[in-house]
Amino acid sequence: MERGSGTLDLVDGECEMAYGAARPRLREYVLGYRGYRLESDRPRRRLEVPTDVVTLTVGFEGSLRLTDAVATTDTDSFGSILAGLRRTATVAEHSGRLHGLAVSLTPQGAYRILGPALGDLDGRWIEAGAAFPGQGPRELVDRLRESRTWSARFALLDAYFDARFADGRVWDPSVSWAWEQLRASHGRTSVRTLVDGTGWSRRRLEQRFREHLGLAPKQAADILRLQRALLTYERRPGWGGARIADHCGFYDQAHLVHSFRAMVGCPPTAFFASRRAAQVPEPTDRLAGRVTTAIEFVDGGRDR
Structure with missing residues (x-):
């Protein structure tokens, strides 16, 4: 398999992965490309745990069955998927044979493509084509499928996003400021501080956040705080739950565990035990610097 510029390819008998960086002027909005072929x-x-990233998945072969890890009756199957910011984790299942690529977008990047329609996602997944009216996206998928190398596919995506971003909407400056406050504080900035800083009412702030991110400020803050806790668990294995809770802005360990279970569907101990037990060829996490995923084989329709 080729090793194109900007890609790192990992190959074994079952798994082929390729990673690509967007061209420099796009990297504010496009966090990366990931190609995969699982056989x-x-x-x-x-x-897949909640993150501050919008994911566009383009499927060439196979499909994914997605289920909300908390509200387990919420389930559907997709070939290509657009997933906005979600406050609860997603269980993604497939047959073991899957071919396609995924694009990780910042919320600002997704908004430049979709505009206020991003807010209509409301934490849901949708078939990707439904978010992109017109013939352009379908033609793009055909060209991506027909390309012979991952680097050629990533170059096609660069060109597509370059064109879309040139004409796309930009975030309201006050929303940008409020989002940066939340990110810088890992979700610990209060809604009151955001209201005071923007000069908006609480209702107006929530409305604008939902238009730009698809979530209310409190929900966005919960995701950022969860990600902080996940990274701390991963990087500070010697820390106890109480210390992690204090470091990440939870009232106490019980509050941390309750919030974790409400968003991920299991306590932290079970999530990280699953990650440690995984014996699969592909890398676990979808993005560097984030804890995103636990992977399992499924035998006979049941967990190992």
């Missing part, structure tokens, strides 16, 4: 006879299940 296993064993079904797989991934638990």
Whole structure:
């Protein structure tokens, strides 16, 4: 397999992965490209935790069955998917054979493509084509599928996003300021501080956040705080739960565990035990610097 500029390819008998960076002027909005081809006879299940990233997945072969990890009756199957910011984790299952690529977008980047329609996602997944009216996206998917190398596919995506961003909407400056306050504080900035800083009412702030991110400020803050806790668990294995809770802005350990379970569907101990037990060829996390995923094989329709 080729090793194009800006890609790192990982290959074994079952798994082919390729990573690409967007061209420099796009990197404020496009966090990266990830191509994959999985050819296993064993079904797989991934638990994808909430992140501050919008994901566009373009499927060439195979499909994913997605289920809300908390509200387990919320489920659907997709070939290509647009997933906005979600406050609860997603269980993604497939047969073991899957071919496609995923694009990780900042909320600002997704808004430049979709505009206020991003807010209509309301934490849901949708078939990707439904978010992109017209013939352009379908033609793009055909060209991506027909390309022979990952680097050629990533170059096509660069050109597509260059054109879309040139004409796209930009965030309201006050929303940009409020989002940066939340990100810088890992979700610990209060809604009152955001209201005072923007000069908006609480209702207006929530409305604008939903238009630009698809979530209310409190929900966005919860995601950022969860990500802080996940990274701390991963990087500080010697810290106890109480210390992690204090470091990440939770009232106490019980509050941390309750919030974690409400968003991920299991306590932190179970999530990280699953990550440690994973024996799969592909890298676990979708993005560097974020804890995103636990992976399992599925045998006979049941967990190992």
